[in-house]
Amino acid sequence: MGRFTTWLHRMGSPRWFFDLSRPWLVGFLVVGLTLLTVGTVWGLGFAPPDYQQGDSYRIIYVHVPSAHLAEALYVAMGVAGIVVLVWRMKLADMFVAVTAPVGMAITGIALLTGAIWGRPTWGAWWVWDARTTSVLVLFFLYVGIVALRQAIPRADQAGRAAAILAIVGTVNVPIIKYSVDWWLTLHQPASITFTAAPAMPPSMWVPLLINFVGFYSLVAAFVVAGLRNEVLQREADAQWVRDWLGRAT
């Protein structure tokens, strides 16, 4: 066994994860709640209004972080899907199971806030442009993974089917990202990229960055919490879980 495979198996041990992950959960939770509070108060109360959109642009502080996170979670789920198929790692399968409904909800936030922002800005709650349509596809991919896992009774088959859909669906992520460049969309292109100066002043983009990290951190806490429950449920017959539950009750 190669060193990488050994490391993967140790990492993939549910017990190893459970023993180590409590501080991660607390850390992500504290950082996430703090940053989201700061970024939201700043974005709503102190960032200047937009010269074209007025105050409606403030929706950006929940819309962009949730939309970005929705894509990133899907990619993470796709990577976990590969680990499930290639290495049969339990923890990766649990990650897909826990992340799919969370990603679905976060994509829901992106779609809802986008629709609400679209109404005063474009004059319509919904338009079928490439960006909005590809994000709707992302939402249905998440729904598909949740549904697949529930529809297939045998856990290993359900896990493999969900992993395959997670991997195949990642094709949609670059389409979402580049849709605003490849097609003529009503949706505006990215205001902030790694390669160019931001198209807004620091008083606007700093709170966006704060909420961005806040969303990632808070949702990381939720995923870790979900994974810990998943470990307790699936390893319920293991002696260490019984011992742990015995101490918890």
Next chain:
Amino acid sequence: MSEFLAMGGHGLYVWLAYGLSFAVLAALGLRPLVVRRRIVANARHGAGGGAGARQA
């Protein structure tokens, strides 16, 4: 204060967007707590080798 709430006439949209976002985030955060409570409760009632806990 009312000026802040009005959001330059876009108050409905801004507050609806934030309200829905944080409602969904709150639900996502509560779910693991509810599941955890159910797992511990099942264990306490001696679900017998975790069969009950697995349903949670």
